[in-house]
Amino acid sequence: MLVLSRNCTKSAQYISLHIPSNEKTKGSINYDLLMSMPKGACVVNTARKEVICEEGLLKVFAERADFSYISDIAPVCKDEIAAKYEGRYFFTPKKMGAQTAEANINAGIAGANQIINFLEKGDETFKVN
Template sequence: MKKKVVITSEFFGRFSNEAERLLLEAGFEVVGNPYKKFLNEEEVISIVGDADAIICDLEKITKKVIDSAPNLKVIARRGVGVDSVDVAYAAEKDVLVARTLGVVEKPVAELVMAYILQIYRRIGESNKAMKEGSWTKILGNSLEGKVLGIVGLGNIGKELIRKAKAFDMEIVYSDVMRNTEAEEALGIQYVSFEELIENADIISIHAPLLESTKNLFNYDTMKKMKKQPVLINTARGPIVNEEDLCTALEEGLVSFAAIDVFDVEPKTDSPLRNHDNAILTPHNGTFTKEVFINMDILAAKNIIDYFK
């Protein structure tokens, strides 16, 4: 009897059928997302009942979902974060949780650099002025010598460091675990979290969402930012307190913010919408055609490899 792969992802196969072809050729039955949208818990449960494997995005794979699929052996995430999956319960039920490592790091780092260049060179403002018929030279800032602080030295943080090095930035990082090997290889300096927020011109968050990182960037944290830095979050929304960030932007504690992730998604009513010194994007970090195809293929291969 064929193993069944149920696709709860709304984006799987959007640009290529290569991943589905791999699964079919390997002898799997493949069932797509019939709703063609981001699924809530009830909708996920309605389609995974006889699944041997699931390919998901950020829809919640909860204890109830796992219990509703008694044959489930693999949950393949299109991405690297697993906070949307009840990993502990999956382990308890002997269900493997796989990620698409090596696929998302570069595009997320590209987005962060795009934010930095947009903010520092004030491209949007210059474009707006020109289109309004005004030849106004808007003074920006150079990146050379600016201190980039990386909070969380995972694979995305390391990729960002490689890209930022090309702009001659000084780079420091903070993490729960010091990585001397990365320090030597990448030419970066470890500092405490307190030192980082006090001295960085730009702070980019790449930490996972844990109890210890939830609300990590609150008003008290932002009051300690001596350089009124640019704050960038492409990790997880709840790491930054949105209301506190609004206050910090208004008071000049943070000069500019670039936010790609939110406490609830999708979110169209963020209070940050009212701030000209904030750039908001709808969780676009991995949103490129190439990444979608590669995530599909790696998620499929993770399932194929497991059952082999």
């Protein structure tokens, strides 16, 4: 797994996160890493909210008027960010990307095909337990 370091963030004005939430990544996007980014920095988090150290995020917002944060899920501290840092953040509504008509139709078709494949061929490819 690629781990971000201060060396790579010194020149990265934009960082887009696409990492899982696990013991190694939870809180890994922290104050020190965010502060090492250049002026006008923006973090785009399409990973899990747990990878962001929210205490560090709030501290960076307070210390850097040039910093912005975009996420497809609002952090727990969203109300504090909204109250103090207008125009420097954007959070999409919950489940925004997955709740389209096309996504729901595709999920239904995939589920039906899995049932048919199991009944006709005994296919257990997607067996959960």
